[in-house]
Amino acid sequence: xxxxxxxxxxxIRTALVQAFTEDGYAVDGTGDGEEGLxxxxxxxxxxxxxxxxLPGLDGLELxxxxxxxxxxxxxxxxxxxxxxxxxxxxxxxxxxxxxxxxFALPELLARARSLVRRRHGKVKPALAVGxxxxxxxxxxxxxxxxxxxxxxxxxxxxxxxxxxxxxxxxRTELWEHVYAFHDDANSNVVDHFIAKLRRKLSxxxxxxxxxxxxxxxxxxxxxxGEA
Amino acid sequence: xxxxxxxxxxxxxxxxxxxxxxxxxxxxTTALVVAVAGAVAWFASAKLRRQGxxxxxxxxxxxxxxxxxxxxxxxxRDGRTLPELLPQSLPNDxxxxxxxxxxxxxxxxxxxxxxxxxxxVHALPPADGKTVRREHPTLGPVLVLVETIDLRPLALxxxxxxxxxxxxxxxxxxxxxxxxxxxxxxLAERFAARNEQRTEQRNDALYTWIEQLDPRLVxxxxxxxxxxxxxxxxxxxxxxxxxxCTLVAAVVLIITGRxxxxxxxxxxxxxxxxPGSDDQQVAIAGLPLELQPVQARLNDLLxxxxxxxxxxxxxxxxxxxxxxTPLAGLRVKLELALQKERDPAExxxxxxxGLGTMTLLQGLIDNLLLLTRLxxxxxxxxxxxVEVQEILASAWALHQPAALAQQITLERRLEPxxxxxTDGDKLRAVFSNLLSNAVAYATPNSMIQxxxxxQGDSRIRLSFTNEGATISHIDAERVFEPxxxxxxxxxxxxxxxxxGLPLVRRLVTVLGGTVSVSVKDGKFTVLVVxxxxxx
Numbered sequence: 001x002x003x004x005x006x007x008x009x010x011x012i013r014t015a016l017v018q019a020f021t022e023d024g025y026a027v028d029g030t031g032d033g034e035e036g037l038x039x040x041x042x043x044x045x046x047x048x049x050x051x052x053x054l055p056g057l058d059g060l061e062l063x064x065x066x067x068x069x070x071x072x073x074x075x076x077x078x079x080x081x082x083x084x085x086x087x088x089x090x091x092x093x094x095x096x097x098x099x100x101x102x103f104a105l106p107e108l109l110a111r112a113r114s115l116v117r118r119r120h121g122k123v124k125p126a127l128a129v130g131x132x133x134x135x136x137x138x139x140x141x142x143x144x145x146x147x148x149x150x151x152x153x154x155x156x157x158x159x160x161x162x163x164x165x166x167x168x169x170x171r172t173e174l175w176e177h178v179y180a181f182h183d184d185a186n187s188n189v190v191d192h193f194i195a196k197l198r199r200k201l202s203x204x205x206x207x208x209x210x211x212x213x214x215x216x217x218x219x220x221x222x223x224x225g226e227a
Numbered sequence: 228x229x230x231x232x233x234x235x236x237x238x239x240x241x242x243x244x245x246x247x248x249x250x251x252x253x254x255x256t257t258a259l260v261v262a263v264a265g266a267v268a269w270f271a272s273a274k275l276r277r278q279g280x281x282x283x284x285x286x287x288x289x290x291x292x293x294x295x296x297x298x299x300x301x302x303x304r305d306g307r308t309l310p311e312l313l314p315q316s317l318p319n320d321x322x323x324x325x326x327x328x329x330x331x332x333x334x335x336x337x338x339x340x341x342x343x344x345x346x347x348v349h350a351l352p353p354a355d356g357k358t359v360r361r362e363h364p365t366l367g368p369v370l371v372l373v374e375t376i377d378l379r380p381l382a383l384x385x386x387x388x389x390x391x392x393x394x395x396x397x398x399x400x401x402x403x404x405x406x407x408x409x410x411x412x413x414l415a416e417r418f419a420a421r422n423e424q425r426t427e428q429r430n431d432a433l434y435t436w437i438e439q440l441d442p443r444l445v446x447x448x449x450x451x452x453x454x455x456x457x458x459x460x461x462x463x464x465x466x467x468x469x470x471x472c473t474l475v476a477a478v479v480l481i482i483t484g485r486x487x488x489x490x491x492x493x494x495x496x497x498x499x500x501x502p503g504s505d506d507q508q509v510a511i512a513g514l515p516l517e518l519q520p521v522q523a524r525l526n527d528l529l530x531x532x533x534x535x536x537x538x539x540x541x542x543x544x545x546x547x548x549x550x551x552t553p554l555a556g557l558r559v560k561l562e563l564a565l566q567k568e569r570d571p572a573e574x575x576x577x578x579x580x581g582l583g584t585m586t587l588l589q590g591l592i593d594n595l596l597l598l599t600r601l602x603x604x605x606x607x608x609x610x611x612x613v614e615v616q617e618i619l620a621s622a623w624a625l626h627q628p629a630a631l632a633q634q635i636t637l638e639r640r641l642e643p644x645x646x647x648x649t650d651g652d653k654l655r656a657v658f659s660n661l662l663s664n665a666v667a668y669a670t671p672n673s674m675i676q677x678x679x680x681x682q683g684d685s686r687i688r689l690s691f692t693n694e695g696a697t698i699s700h701i702d703a704e705r706v707f708e709p710x711x712x713x714x715x716x717x718x719x720x721x722x723x724x725x726x727g728l729p730l731v732r733r734l735v736t737v738l739g740g741t742v743s744v745s746v747k748d749g750k751f752t753v754l755v756v757x758x759x760x761x762x
Contacts, residue, residue: 102555
């Protein structure tokens with residue numbers, strides 16, 4: 001999952017970037033409104049964490065422009081402005097959630113998970129494709145009742161594929177949602193991780209769930225014939 | 228942030244009801260005017276009535292006296308009983324009573340319902356032709372006129388001007404020739420013609436008789452009827468007065484009610500305005516011209532209050548925002564540190580970052596507290612003789628490391644031995660804030676200029692100039708608003724929260740000076756003018 005943190009207070013921004021990174025998200029962070037808009041328009045983020053008092057471009061204006069644009073990330077406003085009018089205005093402009101500073105970090109991360117889940121049309125925190133189960137609340141993967149040991153990057157790949165289960169996911173899309181802007185990685189590293197994942201799944205005794213469509217991308221499904 | 232002295236509403240004496248005041252004023256005026264007019268009318272009518280009575284009495288006296296006298300004399304001469312005087316009726320059915328009385332108080336004849344007693348006769352007023360009000364035992368209040376006998380009509384008939392006449396003072400207020408004279412003369416002529424052969428002798432005898440007796444004619448006009456009429460009129464007038472007052476009171480109440488209706492509408496409109504309501508202005512349709520200025524002034528006041536309230540809310544929101552942001556930073560760092568097992572080095576890094584945020588927060592709270600104290604007037608200057616050079620040097624020492632990192636230098640152009648009597652600590656705080664701002668905003672590798680000299684009026688003029696002004700001249704005044712920042716991110720990094728210049732302005736005000744800013748050619752200048760002594 002890819003997250004953009006637009007927050008001008010350095011202390012909060014670095015802490016959020018670190019917290020999201022440790023939770024397996026691919027995170028970009030910036031303290032400037034204009035720069036934030038550029039990031040949001042040029043990448044397909046799952047979540048945008050947005051402060052309102054921003055230099056360069058006001059947070060609400062940034063949100064309005066993002067909502068007018070092509071991309072549709074879930075937006076979580078994190079602001080010290082706490083009046084009802086502020087919250088109503090933020091949500092009415094197109095934010096999905098509003099959190100007042102100072103906030104509890106676990107709450108912010110839980111809200112982030114919930115927003116990502118809903119962005120992909122899922123209601124339950126537990127995802128399942130065939131015998132492969134994924135609990136996003138505690139970030140564990142199980143295969144036929146056995147816990148799978150995954151690296152954060154592998155987990156991120158599985159999570160994205162499972163959110164998009166049944167649909168074709170291009171390698172670029174997968175790469176965009178798993179790697180941050182400053183991660184120095186080529187999209188072919190995705191192939192490497194897919195290969196490792198397949199091995200771990202077959203070791204656990206699962207039937208092939210990740211299917212390759214040559215020249216198009218990957219598909220996660222029990223029966224690949226449908227797509 | 229300042230609390231204006233509250234006005235205790237109960238301390239203001241209420242002015243009473245405008246409506247009641249108006250009603251009472253109009254009512255009293257009407258009552259007084261109507262009463263005076265009524266009294267004047269009543270007295271005038273009473274006077275007219277009395278004058279009517281007097282004139283009928285006088286004309287009667289003049290007309291009947293010679294005939295009466297002749298009849299009396301003839302009766303006496305012939306040894307007959309004196310005839311009764313018959314009551315004389317006036318046109319208004321009032322009986323005019325008469326009596327013929329000698330000088331010594333003997334009643335020769337009378338038409339009174341009973342013989343007048345001697346006491347009453349002796350108490351008769353002098354024969355001066357004036358009417359006098361008296362009490363009569365049976366007739367009640369009466370008007371009495373006593374007339375002496377006028378001999379002139381008889382004397383004229385005889386043509387004998389040499390005959391001795393009764394001395395008679397000519398009263399000035401009595402007409403010389405009266406209406407009755409003509410009738411008297413005619414009677415005397417007829418009398419003379421009938422007794423032609425005995426005229427000389429008879430006239431002589433009449434004169435002698437008259438001179439002996441000196442009779443007076445007493446005319447009595449009863450007043451009971453007239454006074455009853457006057458009383459009736461008085462009651463009618465009083466009744467009209469009460470009616471007029473009642474009518475006026477009712478009309479005044481109705482009219483004042485209508486006149487004051489817009490005031491009530493205005494009161495209702497004002498009552499509808501609360502701090503939260505959407506409409507913060509009074510707008511009443513069809514308001515009278517006189518109340519329109521009141522509405523306009525009220526709206527001015529409401530606009531000012533609204534602006535002040537908005538400012539207050541903005542300041543509170545700003546303070547909340549400014550405090551929450553570092554607090555959020557601190558919290559998120561601590562939570563991150565505790566979220567999972569970490570290396571001691573990692574925890575130390577997070578703690579260091581948290582401490583930095585903490586320091587920022589502390590500085591913010593200190594400044595906020597100082598600003599609040601200054602605004603509340605709790606900080607008094609502690610004056611002493613200070614050297615500007617010395618204070619500037621100690622303030623610069625705090626900011627020199629930050630300035631060096633950006634290769635910013637300080638150029639001091641101070642008049643030698645520039646000193647003043649002021650609060651050294653506050654002046655240092657002013658310099659420190661100004662230098663801190665200058666360092667934060669100056670372009671790297673530039674020079675901050677501080678000029679200081681004594682003005683003609685012996686005030687000290689200090690200017691702080693740095694290059695790299697990012698604000699326009701229009702925005703220059705906004706730098707004194709708390710939490711206003713031209714470049715948020717850049718200044719927050721350096722611990723600037725938008726309180727520096729507001730603090731400077733408050734401090735300088737406490738020291739009795741003024742501070743202003745200007746932007747020119749990309750240079751930002753703060754000008755501080757201080758009095759030579761802030762004592």
